[in-house]
Amino acid sequence: MPQMWSAPVADGPADARVALPGSKSMTNRALILAALAGDPSLVRRPLRSRDTLLMAGALRALGVTIEDSGDDWRVTPGELRGPATLDVGLAGTVMRFVPPVAALAAGDVFFDGDPYARKRPMGTILAALRVLGAEVDGDALPFTVRGAGGVPGGSVTIDASGSSQMVSGLLLAAPRYGKGAEVRHEGPPVPSGAHLTMTVRMLREAGASVETGDDVWRVHPGGLRGGEVGIEPDLSNAAPFLAAALVTGGRVTVRDWPAETTQPGDELRRLLAEMGAAVTYEDGDLTVRGGSIHGIDVDLGDVSELSCVLAAVAALADGPSRLRGIAHMRGHETDRLAALTTEINGLGGDVRELPDGLEIRPRPLHGGVFRTYDDHRMVMAAAVLGLAVPGVEVENLATVGKTLPEFGELWAEMLR
Structure with a gap:
């Protein structure tokens, strides 16, 4: 049997500064x-x-x-x-x-x-x-x-x-x-x-x-030059940490957020604000402060790697959500639409798979096993749910090693 990780429940509002590894x-x-x-x-x-x-x-x-x-x-x-x-x-x-x-x-x-x-x-x-x-x-x-x-x-x-x-x-x-x-x-x-x-x-x-x-x-054909290339922090991996501020009603800051970037994770600023967060950017740091969690109707086709965490937040919102434009997620590390539907519903949720996305109607959730299908984004979604739902047992935490081996340690440090 895969090793289980007990997703920690937040015992109060998160208050943390997080430094993330590169993209x-x-x-x-x-x-x-x-x-x-x-x-x-x-x-x-x-x-x-x-x-x-x-x-x-x-x-x-x-x-x-x-x-x-x-x-x-x-x-x-x-x-x-x-x-x-x-x-x-x-x-x-x-x-x-x-x-x-x-x-x-x-x-x-x-x-x-x-x-x-x-x-x-x-x-x-x-x-x-x-x-x-x-x-x-x-x-x-x-x-x-x-x-x-x-x-x-x-x-x-x-x-x-x-x-x-x-x-x-x-x-x-x-x-x-x-x-x-x-x-x-x-x-x-x-x-x-x-x-x-x-x-x-x-x-x-x-x-x-x-x-x-x-x-x-x-x-066009031609030579490429070497030199120095700086790698920005991975903004998509910021999603669960910033979502934690919204879910716990707390405050989380991600350090060294680039002022200008091509990373799709930069859309977290807009998306979390639409879901009820207060988002500020100052001196290279991005801070999210939580409030009420609202449902959202949004096309995530350009930022689909944020969808798993946003689906978890939507399952805890005060109204329904529709995540659109993400049919291609069926061909990601796993069929993410089917996986999210199965696992959130397994905790008592009400998620319906659509041809191009998900419809999520919040319901009271309960603990249980959350399978992750060797998919790092599914682990992050489960961790977000576990902040508010006691008893979420997450399958194979180690799969986050795909993009963020330090996730477990960073998550625990954020909650301390």
């Missing part, structure tokens, strides 16, 4: 760009978690040198080569960002991961790589990229409505392709648009020439 999304993009650069890079204050360690391990296996330098990582590009066997775990950024890089290697590169990773959508990006001139055996994990030392590149049209990572993965490697790459999207809207904005900005900061239009992105 997973920025760290893994920075590692890809540094691996493809023409000279060494220093990635400052990267996140060290399962997802980023898997990314570093995959790039090392392809010939890139990544060394600890105090709190930083020093990345020295090398000749990309196979044969290599890569473990992607359950990390979407690894399984979708590394294959376009592996296509540049000389030799075969075999990819596999956790059992559920084999169910995550991969066919779109692998088919796109074939159009751009790469040879790939397979349409889902496990698969093999038969690297030929280069990729011709060109134009490709895809349906990226399942994940913006399909676009980002192609763009990040495109400067090294012979013709670069032009990626067009046709289909329902691409989710998580903020992450695409992050990809484009980080490419440009590394020296790439990138043009964007309506559902089209073009990256």
Whole structure:
């Protein structure tokens, strides 16, 4: 049986200042760009978690040198080569960002991961790589990229409505392709648009020439430069801590919140305010103060990684909520819509799964086992519920190691 963690109940209003480790999304993009650069890079204050360690391990296996330098990582590009066997775990950024890089290697590169990773959508990006001139055996994990030392590149049209990572993965490697790459999207809207904005900005900061239009992105061929890359705190991982202020009627401050950022977690300012919080930003710190918890009707398509925590807050609100635009969450680390519905209802809640999201009607909740499906965001949602509901037993706290290994310690410290 998985180890259970008793989610602590708040015995009063939270009052804490929290310092969070670096952004997973920025760290893994920075590692890809540094691996493809023409000279060494220093990635400052990267996140060290399962997802980023898997990314570093995959790039090392392809010939890139990544060394600890105090709190930083020093990345020295090398000749990309196979044969290599890569473990992607359950990390979407690894399984979708590394294959376009592996296509540049000389030799075969075999990819596999956790059992559920084999169910995550991969066919779109692998088919796109074939159009751009790469040879790939397979349409889902496990698969093999038969690297030929280069990729011709060109134009490709895809349906990226399942994940913006399909676009980002192609763009990040495109400067090294012979013709670069032009990626067009046709289909329902691409989710998580903020992450695409992050990809484009980080490419440009590394020296790439990138043009964007309506559902089209073009990256011209050319060299990438190394140098120093600073990693911001992970704002999506701030969600449960800031939500704790609202749920307990207390005050939580997250330190070093960037004044300007492409991270989708920055939307917490607006979303928690709509749910009843008082939100202030001063001297680089973001503070949330709690009040009454209100329901919300909102499209979370661009910020779906916040949805699990917001669903937990909504289950404790004074009125119903509807979370829309998140159908693609069925293809995340687990089917998050089904998982949230099952687990919150298992505690006495009233959650109904919709074609594109969730309808949540608050009811008195009771304790019980909250399964997490090896999904870090489900652990965070359970922790938020446990603040107000005694007896919530959370399955496998360790799964937060995917993006925030320190979660348990930070959570306990916040409540002290």
